[in-house]
Amino acid sequence: MFVWRRNRLMLAWLVCALATSLARAEPEVVTLELPGASVHLLIEDQPFAIGRDALQDWVQRSALIVGSYYGQFPVVEAHVAIRGRRGSGVYNGRAFGTVGAVVNITIGFDSTQAELDDDWILIHELIHFAFPSVPRQHHWIEEGLSVYVETIARANAGALTPSLAWDEFIGGMPQGLPKSGDRGLDYTPTWGRTYWGGALFCLLADVRIRQQTDGEYSLRDGLRAIVSSGYNITRSAELRTVLAVADAATGVTVLTELYDDMRAAPYPADIDGLWQALGVSRQAGRVIFNDQAPLVAIRDSITAREY
Numbered sequence: 093m094f095v096w097r098r099n100r101l102m103l104a105w106l107v108c109a110l111a112t113s114l115a116r117a118e119p120e121v122v123t124l125e126l127p128g129a130s131v132h133l134l135i136e137d138q139p140f141a142i143g144r145d146a147l148q149d150w151v152q153r154s155a156l157i158v159g160s161y162y163g164q165f166p167v168v169e170a171h172v173a174i175r176g177r178r179g180s181g182v183y184n185g186r187a188f189g190t191v192g193a194v195v196n197i198t199i200g201f202d203s204t205q206a207e208l209d210d211d212w213i214l215i216h217e218l219i220h221f222a223f224p225s226v227p228r229q230h231h232w233i234e235e236g237l238s239v240y241v242e243t244i245a246r247a248n249a250g251a252l253t254p255s256l257a258w259d260e261f262i263g264g265m266p267q268g269l270p271k272s273g274d275r276g277l278d279y280t281p282t283w284g285r286t287y288w289g290g291a292l293f294c295l296l297a298d299v300r301i302r303q304q305t306d307g308e309y310s311l312r313d314g315l316r317a318i319v320s321s322g323y324n325i326t327r328s329a330e331l332r333t334v335l336a337v338a339d340a341a342t343g344v345t346v347l348t349e350l351y352d353d354m355r356a357a358p359y360p361a362d363i364d365g366l367w368q369a370l371g372v373s374r375q376a377g378r379v380i381f382n383d384q385a386p387l388v389a390i391r392d393s394i395t396a397r398e399y
């Protein structure tokens with residue numbers, strides 16, 4: 093969710109695009125059916141080289157990856173609008189929750205199948221559907237969840253190898269560490285602390301929940317409980333309320349305690365000890381796994397291919 097209150101602009105665009113499609117009497121909006129959910133897909137009438145069917149398959153596959161992680165697609169009804177521009181690849185996306193669950197995504201006219209297969213941006217945006225809108229100072233949890241879950245959900249789906257998943261984390265997570273003058277996640281709204289600081293919160297929480305429950309529960313169980321309790325992007329909530337819902341589902345209070353540690357203090361100081369405990373390192377540009385590390389079982393279960 094990069095932008096908060098631009099829903100009017102987005103709506104205006106949707107209406108224009110819909111009006112154009114009606115004028116041409118072409119079925120520009122297709123509805124993709126997922127287990128328990130419908131995604132209404134609007135593809136801008138532009139010359140996408142790859143064709144509409146491939147774009148439709150990309151959205152369906154991305155939605156299924158998100159739905160598989162959460163046990164259900166996070167909203168019953170969603171709208172995805174694909175816009176085109178010159179070039180190749182997926183450029184950017186935005187998720188909105190103020191007038192239903194909506195994702196607006198921009199891709200190049202010359203995008204290839206390989207680029208769509210490797211895409212993480214649409215998955216990132218769809219994951220935003222699975223968390224309520226919280227007060228602005230907690231924006232890090234919204235972005236952090238999308239960054240963290242996007243990687244794990246793709247690994248669980250077999251769309252990302254464990255090596256690549258840990259490579260992303262080893263490269264990205266240090267950007268979420270507090271720098272000099274940091275006042276905690278709620279009070280340090282820099283890019284690094286928002287995206288990667290939030291993702292670091294999620295990784296630490298996932299590891300601790302698994303440790304404290306002997307592997308019986310994970311962050312995913314907590315996040316699934318948030319969705320099954322009716323929270324999603326179209327609702328607003330207090331962060332502590334939502335964290336308590338997730339804690340209750342796992343039987344431990346990891347999320348609330350970690351929030352208390354990270355909300356107003358520069359925590360954690362470093363991440364090297366965590367990589368060592370998980371047995372992951374990067375040497376000569378490659379991820380090396382140490383299978384003698386104490387948390388190797390947790391490491392492997394986090395990024396295991398599940399289907």
Ligand SMILES: [Zn+2]
Nearest residue numbers: 093094235238
């Ligand atoms: Zn985002």
